[in-house]
Amino acid sequence: MEFILALSIGVLGGSGVWLVMRPRTFQVIIGLSLLSYAVNLFIFSMGRFPIGAPPVLEPGTAGDPAHFADPVPQALVLTAIVIGFATTALFLVVMLASRGLTGGDHVDGRGRDE
Amino acid sequence: MSALSQHLAILPILLPLIAGAIMIPLDDQRRRLRAGIGIASALALLVIAILLMVRAGASEGSHAAVSVYRLGDWPAKFGIVLVVDRLSALMLVLTASLGLAALVFSTARWERMGPHFHALFQFQLMGLNGAFLTGDLFNLFVFFEVLLAASYGLALHGSGIARVKAGLHYIAINLAASLLFLIGVSMIYGVVGTLNMADLAARIPAIPAGDRPILEAGAAILGMAFLVKAGMWPLGFWLPTTYAAASPPAAAIFAMMSKVGVYAVLRLSLLLFGEDAGASAGFGEGWLLAGGIMTIGFGAVSVLATQDLPRLAGASVMISSGTLLAAVGAGQVSVTGGALYYLASSALAVGALFLLIELLERGRDVGADVLAVTLEAFGDGEEDEDAGEAEEVGVAIPATMAILGACFLCCALLLAGLPPLSGFIAKFAMLSAVLNPAGLGTAAAAAVVPAASWGFLAAVILSGLATVLATTRAGIRNLWAVADRVVPRVSVIEIAPVLFLLLLCIGMTVQAGPVMRYMQAAAAELHAPHAYVRDVLAPAGARGEVRP
Numbered sequence: 039m040e041f042i043l044a045l046s047i048g049v050l051g052g053s054g055v056w057l058v059m060r061p062r063t064f065q066v067i068i069g070l071s072l073l074s075y076a077v078n079l080f081i082f083s084m085g086r087f088p089i090g091a092p093p094v095l096e097p098g099t100a101g102d103p104a105h106f107a108d109p110v111p112q113a114l115v116l117t118a119i120v121i122g123f124a125t126t127a128l129f130l131v132v133m134l135a136s137r138g139l140t141g142g143d144h145v146d147g148r149g150r151d152e
Numbered sequence: 153m154s155a156l157s158q159h160l161a162i163l164p165i166l167l168p169l170i171a172g173a174i175m176i177p178l179d180d181q182r183r184r185l186r187a188g189i190g191i192a193s194a195l196a197l198l199v200i201a202i203l204l205m206v207r208a209g210a211s212e213g214s215h216a217a218v219s220v221y222r223l224g225d226w227p228a229k230f231g232i233v234l235v236v237d238r239l240s241a242l243m244l245v246l247t248a249s250l251g252l253a254a255l256v257f258s259t260a261r262w263e264r265m266g267p268h269f270h271a272l273f274q275f276q277l278m279g280l281n282g283a284f285l286t287g288d289l290f291n292l293f294v295f296f297e298v299l300l301a302a303s304y305g306l307a308l309h310g311s312g313i314a315r316v317k318a319g320l321h322y323i324a325i326n327l328a329a330s331l332l333f334l335i336g337v338s339m340i341y342g343v344v345g346t347l348n349m350a351d352l353a354a355r356i357p358a359i360p361a362g363d364r365p366i367l368e369a370g371a372a373i374l375g376m377a378f379l380v381k382a383g384m385w386p387l388g389f390w391l392p393t394t395y396a397a398a399s400p401p402a403a404a405i406f407a408m409m410s411k412v413g414v415y416a417v418l419r420l421s422l423l424l425f426g427e428d429a430g431a432s433a434g435f436g437e438g439w440l441l442a443g444g445i446m447t448i449g450f451g452a453v454s455v456l457a458t459q460d461l462p463r464l465a466g467a468s469v470m471i472s473s474g475t476l477l478a479a480v481g482a483g484q485v486s487v488t489g490g491a492l493y494y495l496a497s498s499a500l501a502v503g504a505l506f507l508l509i510e511l512l513e514r515g516r517d518v519g520a521d522v523l524a525v526t527l528e529a530f531g532d533g534e535e536d537e538d539a540g541e542a543e544e545v546g547v548a549i550p551a552t553m554a555i556l557g558a559c560f561l562c563c564a565l566l567l568a569g570l571p572p573l574s575g576f577i578a579k580f581a582m583l584s585a586v587l588n589p590a591g592l593g594t595a596a597a598a599a600v601v602p603a604a605s606w607g608f609l610a611a612v613i614l615s616g617l618a619t620v621l622a623t624t625r626a627g628i629r630n631l632w633a634v635a636d637r638v639v640p641r642v643s644v645i646e647i648a649p650v651l652f653l654l655l656l657c658i659g660m661t662v663q664a665g666p667v668m669r670y671m672q673a674a675a676a677e678l679h680a681p682h683a684y685v686r687d688v689l690a691p692a693g694a695r696g697e698v699r700p
Contacts, residue, residue, distance in 0.1 A: 058328065063320065070327050077331045084342035110347075111338065114290060118334055121297045125330070128304055129323050135308075136316045145320060 043083055050076035063133045063143045067126065074122040078115050085111035160207075161221035161234045163200050164244055164281035167193055172274030180267070187259045190270040194252040197277065201244035208241040209670050218677075218687040220287070228287070228688045229351055235287035235688060238674035239492070243284040243415055246496055249656060250408050250503045251277050253649035254401035257507050260646045262399050265310035272309070276302035276405055283412050287688055289337050289347040289374075292416065296333065296381075300326050303409060306402035307394055318390075318397035325390050329380040336374025343367045350688035353423045353681055357430040368435055371424065375417060375436060382413030382473045385446040392454060392466030400510040403465070404503040410469055411499050414476045418488070421480065422678045437483045441604050444478025447471075448611040452618035461509040461626055465502060468567050471615045472498040478608050479582055489675035490581030493668055497574040497657055501566035504653035508559050511647070512630050514640040552642050557631050559647075562654045564623035569616045574661040579616065581668065583609055 050072050057069025085108035092106060137143055171193035175186050207219065221234040255273060263269045279299025286292050304326075308319045341347055343363045344355050359367055376387070383391040391410065395403050417440065425435040451470035458464050472494070479491035562573065569579035586605045660667050677683065 058324070066324055070324065070331075073328070073331050077334050081334060081338040084338040111341065114334075114338065114341075117290070117294065121294070121330075125297065125301060125304075125323075125327055128301065129327065132304070132308065132316065132320055132323055135311070136320050139311075139313045139316050145324070146317065 039089065040087060043079065043087070047076050047079050047083070050079070061145055063136065063145055066145060067129055067133060070129070071126055074118070074126070078118055078122075081111050081115050081118060085109075157203075159221070160200060160204060161219065161236050161285065162223070164197055164204075164248075164285065165234075165278055167196055167200070168274040168278040168281070172271045172278065175271040175274065176268065183263070186270045187255075187263060190255050190274060191252070191259070193274060194248060194255050194277070197281070198245070198248035198252055201241065201248045204236050205238075205241035205245050208236055208238045209673070218684050220688050220690070228348055228690075229346065232291055233287040233348065233350075233688055234285040235350075235684070236285065237684060238670065238677055239415070239419065240284045242492065242496065242670070242674060243411070244281055246411070246499050247277060247280045247284070247408050249653065250405055250499065251280075253503060253507065253653050254404040256652075257404070257646055257649040258401040260643055262310070262401050265399060266308075268305070269309055272302045272305040273401075273405070275299075276306060276409075278302075280405075280408060280412060284415060287349050289340065289349060289352070293330070293333055293337060296412070297330060299409065299412065300330070303402075303406065306405070307398045309402055310399045314397045315399075318394045321390050322394040325380065329377045332373050332380075333377035336370045336372075336377060339366055339370025339373065343370065348688070349420070349423055350681075350685040353426070353429075353685050354689060356424055356432065357428060359430070359432075361431065364432060368432060371420075371435065374420070378413040378416040378420075379443070379477070380413070381410060382417065382477060383410050383447070383470050384443045384473065384477055385450045388447065388450075388470055388473070391470055392458075392463050395466040395469060395506075396460070396462035400506050403462070403506040407469060407499055407502040407506060410473055411476075411495060414473060414480070414495065417477065418480050418678065422488075423681050423684065426679065426681055434483060437481045438604075440477050440481030441608065442481070444474045444476070444481055445607050445611045447474025447477060448615045450474070452611075452615040455615075455618050455622040458622070461513060461630065462506070464622055464626055465505045465509060467622075468498075468505070468619060469502055471567075471619065472502060475582075475612055475615070478611070482586060482605065482608065484585060485675050485679045486585035486672070487582055488678060489668070489672035490578060490583075490585050492671040492674055493574070493581055493660075494578035496667075496671075497566060497578045497660060500653045500657050500660075501563055501575065504559070504650050504657075505563040505567070507646075507650050507653075508556065508563060511556055511640055511642050511650075512560065514642075552639055553631065555647060556640075556642070557627075559650050559654060560623075560627055560631065562657070564620070564627065566654075566657055568619040568623065569612075570620065572661065574657045574664070577661060577664050577668075579612055583612060 054069045054071075054073030054076055057065045057072065060066065060069070088105075088107050094109065095106065133143075171189050175189060178186050218235060218237045220228070221236070222228065223232045223234070225231070251273070255270075258269065258273075276299055279295050279297075279302055282295035283292060283299060286295055304319065304323050307322055308315050337347065340352070343359060343366050344352055346352055346355060356367070380387045382388070395406055398406060421436060421440070425432050427433055429435070448471055451467050451472075451474055454467040455464060455471065458467055475498075476491050476495055479487050479494070482488075565571075565573045566575040569575040586608055587601055
């Protein structure tokens with residue numbers, strides 16, 4: 039399981055970095071999204087990795103932290119997802135404005151014929 | 153009244169949030185109302201910040217005045233805390249002053265260049281204040297995102313190709329930097345198990361040696377995110393372009409935004425990797441010093457290379473960031489004190505310069521910058537063809553050019569660090585502390601000044617020289633050598649904010665003694681974070697709100 043998680047973070051992160059380096063705005067935005075998925079999984083994995091363990095105490099059980107997943111990284115991931123979603127949407131709007139103003143989708147604002 | 157003073161620490165966040173939220177539904181017909189709310193909120197913020205500063209600076213000696221505000225009265229390890237100490241209060245005062253000046257300036261014309269300027273500005277102030285107040289790493293992330301989201305809107309305010317192009321790069325870089333922030337935060341959490349800054353500082357000395365590499369890697373990645381904001385050399389190429397393209401009031405508050413990065417580096421490096429952090433003590437200081445010196449160098453070269461005024465101001469932001477980072481990297485109490493004085497002085501001066509530039513450029517031809525390059529290259533004479541534009545002559549304040557020139561001179565003196573203004577005092581304080589760690593007047597012959605300190609000294613002095621050259625050239629070109637200039641129409645409401653910021657700098661010069669004592673006390677507090685840790689982690693019953 040750890041191996042699958044590490045592999046998926048690696049693949050997402052690697053593809054994201056490659057796409058961010060590309061010259062088209064659409065590739066950049068997809069790259070940033072992939073990177074944020076990778077980072078969200080990474081934060082999640084920082085809460086150690088107990089499988090099938092609930093993040094909240096159940097009534098009547100002994101409060102042994104070893105049997106429970108750490109809820110803090112999950113809360114962090116939720117916040118990060120929301121914020122990342124909003125900023126990506128904002129970036130999309132700027133991308134469209136840039137498309138409208140320059141007539142191209144190059145990140146440096148050059149037209150499509152250059 | 154006592155309830156109000158008890159909750160004073162949360163007001164710098166709540167007030168702009170409420171003000172900004174009220175403004176969103178108001179439509180464009182209610183522009184006066186919106187501007188009124190914005191300015192009233194900024195004025196109130198200034199008053200609150202000064203009250204907090206007085207409270208933080210009130211107690212002397214060993215009993216540090218760290219007042220802790222626990223939201224919902226949860227103990228610090230579980231709940232969210234806001235912490236006001238001298239440094240936070242100083243940053244709040246600077247933010248409120250720059251915000252007030254930029255808002256008043258914007259009412260003259262810039263607020264009409266696009267929608268929701270005032271609401272975005274309030275959210276920007278909220279993010280800045282929150283970042284300075286919070287005592288928790290993850291909340292720092294949230295407030296960073298608030299201020300960045302608002303700054304994306306402000307950077308694009310007024311639209312136009314240059315702004316959208318610069319804004320696209322700015323947003324992409326800062327989104328990537330936010331991801332680094334998250335990676336750093338989660339690595340630190342994974343090792344230490346807490347995100348409260350005081351709790352981190354308390355736990356880091358006990359981290360086993362095997363986990364330290366992960367902790368330090370996390371801190372370094374987190375530091376990258378801050379250094380992108382601060383504009384350190386290899387990470388700061390976006391800065392001059394974005395700041396030059398942004399509208400002047402937005403650029404003035406952005407001058408404060410690059411100080412947020414410096415603030416975070418200063419706060420966290422001294423809190424987490426201070427003297428008693430065990431094996432990790434002083435982690436990253438060498439990098440900060442070297443990176444800061446490189447940034448000063450890059451900023452100095454770009455100040456000299458640049459032809460237009462907004463980029464000159466952007467490059468001087470980089471010099472100021474570099475100086476501050478290198479001073480943090482020097483890791484001495486007295487240098488930090490001087491650096492805080494420099495931070496205040498340079499933030500106000502750069503803000504004033506951004507506002508002033510717009511007034512100066514108003515009187516110039518559009519092609520003047522291109523013409524200037526041609527003049528340099530070919531050295532041929534004046535071509536006065538477009539002398540026929542005299543429709544906007546009309547002086548709203550008397551002796552416009554004299555006042556603008558005097559303001560420009562003040563900005564240049566402040567940025568270059570020449571006497572008699574506060575820029576000189578700031579640089580003098582830093583450099584004398586670097587050369588003489590034990591303090592002036594003591595026999596320091598035995599102390600050998602390390603090579604890095606000489607590098608810092610040389611970089612600061614040479615960057616001052618570069619700034620003198622560049623601002624002299626820009627001043628001559630913009631104020632004297634324009635044969636057929638149209639005297640810009642400048643209203644009182646536009647020059648008053650510039651004068652306000654410069655007067656603050658002059659006030660800092662006249663009252664240099666008390667101000668410097670405050671800064672040194674703030675630096676001493678930062679370098680000995682025991683009081684901070686103790687007060688934040690104190691149980692909620694023993695509230696340390698206002699310690700007499």
